[in-house]
Amino acid sequence: MENRDYKGYLYLVPAVLFLGIFLVYPLFDVFVYSFEEGYNFASQTYRGFGWYNFRYVLRDPYFLQALKNTLFLVFITVPLSTGLALLLSVALCSIPKVRELFQTIFFLPYVTNTLAVGLVFMILFQKTPYSDGLMNLLLSVFGIAPIDFIGGPYAAKLFVLSFYTIWIVLPFKILILTSALTSVDEGLYRAARIDGTPPGRIFFRITLPMIRPMIFYLIITGFIGAFKAYSDAVAIFGVNLNAAGMNTIVGYVYDMLYGDSGGYPSYASAAAILLFAIVLTITTVNLLVRNRGRN
Amino acid sequence: MADTGRDNMEYTGAPSVKERAVKILTMLLLVLWALVVLFPFYWMILTSVKGYGAYNAEYIPKFFTLHPTGENYAEAFSAVPLARYFLNTIVFTLVTTGAMLIVITFAAFAFARLRFPGRDLIFVAFLALMMIPNELVVITNFVTITNLGLRNSFTGLILPSVTSVFYIYLLKENFEQVPDNLYYAAKVDGTSDLKYLFKVLCPICRPTLVTVTILKVIECWNSYVWPRLITDDPRYFLVSNGIQEIRENGFGRENIPAMMAAVVVISLPLLVLFLIFRRKIMEGVARGGLKG
Numbered sequence A: 001m002e003n004r005d006y007k008g009y010l011y012l013v014p015a016v017l018f019l020g021i022f023l024v025y026p027l028f029d030v031f032v033y034s035f036e037e038g039y040n041f042a043s044q045t046y047r048g049f050g051w052y053n054f055r056y057v058l059r060d061p062y063f064l065q066a067l068k069n070t071l072f073l074v075f076i077t078v079p080l081s082t083g084l085a086l087l088l089s090v091a092l093c094s095i096p097k098v099r100e101l102f103q104t105i106f107f108l109p110y111v112t113n114t115l116a117v118g119l120v121f122m123i124l125f126q127k128t129p130y131s132d133g134l135m136n137l138l139l140s141v142f143g144i145a146p147i148d149f150i151g152g153p154y155a156a157k158l159f160v161l162s163f164y165t166i167w168i169v170l171p172f173k174i175l176i177l178t179s180a181l182t183s184v185d186e187g188l189y190r191a192a193r194i195d196g197t198p199p200g201r202i203f204f205r206i207t208l209p210m211i212r213p214m215i216f217y218l219i220i221t222g223f224i225g226a227f228k229a230y231s232d233a234v235a236i237f238g239v240n241l242n243a244a245g246m247n248t249i250v251g252y253v254y255d256m257l258y259g260d261s262g263g264y265p266s267y268a269s270a271a272a273i274l275l276f277a278i279v280l281t282i283t284t285v286n287l288l289v290r291n292r293g294r295n
Numbered sequence B: 001m002a003d004t005g006r007d008n009m010e011y012t013g014a015p016s017v018k019e020r021a022v023k024i025l026t027m028l029l030l031v032l033w034a035l036v037v038l039f040p041f042y043w044m045i046l047t048s049v050k051g052y053g054a055y056n057a058e059y060i061p062k063f064f065t066l067h068p069t070g071e072n073y074a075e076a077f078s079a080v081p082l083a084r085y086f087l088n089t090i091v092f093t094l095v096t097t098g099a100m101l102i103v104i105t106f107a108a109f110a111f112a113r114l115r116f117p118g119r120d121l122i123f124v125a126f127l128a129l130m131m132i133p134n135e136l137v138v139i140t141n142f143v144t145i146t147n148l149g150l151r152n153s154f155t156g157l158i159l160p161s162v163t164s165v166f167y168i169y170l171l172k173e174n175f176e177q178v179p180d181n182l183y184y185a186a187k188v189d190g191t192s193d194l195k196y197l198f199k200v201l202c203p204i205c206r207p208t209l210v211t212v213t214i215l216k217v218i219e220c221w222n223s224y225v226w227p228r229l230i231t232d233d234p235r236y237f238l239v240s241n242g243i244q245e246i247r248e249n250g251f252g253r254e255n256i257p258a259m260m261a262a263v264v265v266i267s268l269p270l271l272v273l274f275l276i277f278r279r280k281i282m283e284g285v286a287r288g289g290l291k292g
Helices: A007-035 A050-061 A059-096 A094-110 A112-127 A133-141 A156-183 A186-194 A199-229 A230-236 A249-257 A265-293 B004-014 B015-046 B053-055 B071-079 B082-113 B119-129 B134-147 B154-161 B165-177 B179-186 B192-202 B206-222 B225-230 B239-248 B256-276 B278-285
Strands: none
Touching: A007 A050, A007 A112, A007 A265, A007 B004, A007 B082, A007 B119, A007 B134, A007 B154, A050 A059, A050 A112, A050 A265, A059 A199, A059 A249, A059 B015, A059 B082, A059 B206, A094 B015, A094 B256, A094 B278, A112 A133, A112 A230, A112 B239, A133 B278, A156 A199, A156 A230, A156 B154, A156 B278, A186 A199, A186 B053, A199 A265, A249 A265, A249 B134, A249 B225, A249 B278, A265 B134, A265 B256, B015 B256, B053 B256, B071 B134, B071 B192, B071 B256, B082 B154, B082 B165, B082 B192, B082 B239, B134 B154, B154 B192, B154 B225, B165 B206, B165 B256, B179 B192, B192 B206, B206 B256, B225 B239, B239 B256, B256 B278
């Protein structure tokens, strides 16, 4: 009997081992790195402890550019994708006959390889000496001169990245919202109809309040996800994001760690910690807003 | 809004002009977004069957081709080691998913069925780990794997991703739904814990195991960041890194049709998997899968 009591630990050994080595230890280690000044990756030595890494990162123009890009991306894609997902979900639920088909189609971007399909977007938007590309063909119908979306003006590049990001994140949001919408109690709608409530009022007074928790969930996870943007940018602009001027904070972290500009785990750690300080702040603000709205 | 437009019909008889207009607009919106979603897929397939010369001669892109060719697919497999990337990804996906299933099944079983001191406390600690973002720990993991000399090896690729707290949680919840009686009956029969786990619990909880497997396979197939950090030898590239390599160095930059053929080949397995397990995947994702 005594023996059996401890057998449970045996089953946990693999999980604890892996989590300990690759999740818990690194979490502490990243803070240690971020304060080790002048860390040398080859000799694994450092000069001393202090805030230097954070000061360096905050003054690095590449980081500031990455911060700017990420903030733009977050504040463009989160509201737009959530709004669009809501619109499409309501539309889906209003025509039950075609719901299954469209839901399947809308979900496709979720099961695609971000890097691979990003190349398709690059081709659609790219302007090369040989061709203006499909997007510019479309724009020319409206009389707009060709724009190089991949290597051209900042706003154009930001547009492509935001568009691709929304394309990628929408399936998850639509899925969550449609299941939230279908779980709203039918009785509420029936009662409202008997009272002769106009459709707009029903939407704002019944539907929206009922699915509000899910919308907030999507906004919060949307913020977190958008702040961590990286692969989407690589998919469209290539590995050297600094050269394209389209780096993101996560991209900055990886560039500091590895590659031609790499070998600085201390700077990478400081940048990663800064990122999560921002994410934590925004998540907290979101939660506070939600709780205030509730009371 | 539109939702109520339909339902009103039951009460007011024939649909009014306004209701019909709303319905048409709704349909239009759905079709429009469906086109936005599908078009990139159409374009990649179309481009992949256009001849190299034909493609580059199109200053204005054509929306169809009368002379589809398979040469780009041959090129994709011969000019770059696409088959190798493919094989690597399959090995990586199978081993990672398999190892993870074993690790999480044991952990979930311990939490759901066994009794030992501190069990609930340890479980809460596990749940707390879910909040740790991957981006924070990847730096040290990179250093750890480098110091162990495991860069450019499957071991280095696989090790950090064989555990998932979320899947342990999901499986534990499911294990707990299995009636206690079954466990005690098995005990009376002298069945060992291990045998009970694999002969009774796992078969009963197969749907959850399948969901977890599919989600993990999707994650593995699309993983990019960790493989990029840990491999710089093309012999160990996965498809995501492979396609990036192809983009930067392969084929010569202008051979877009061959590039698109590679993209089609890489995208196909997951799309097929999705069409087969559509319901399971969507249900699994709704239960807590998150991209990125």
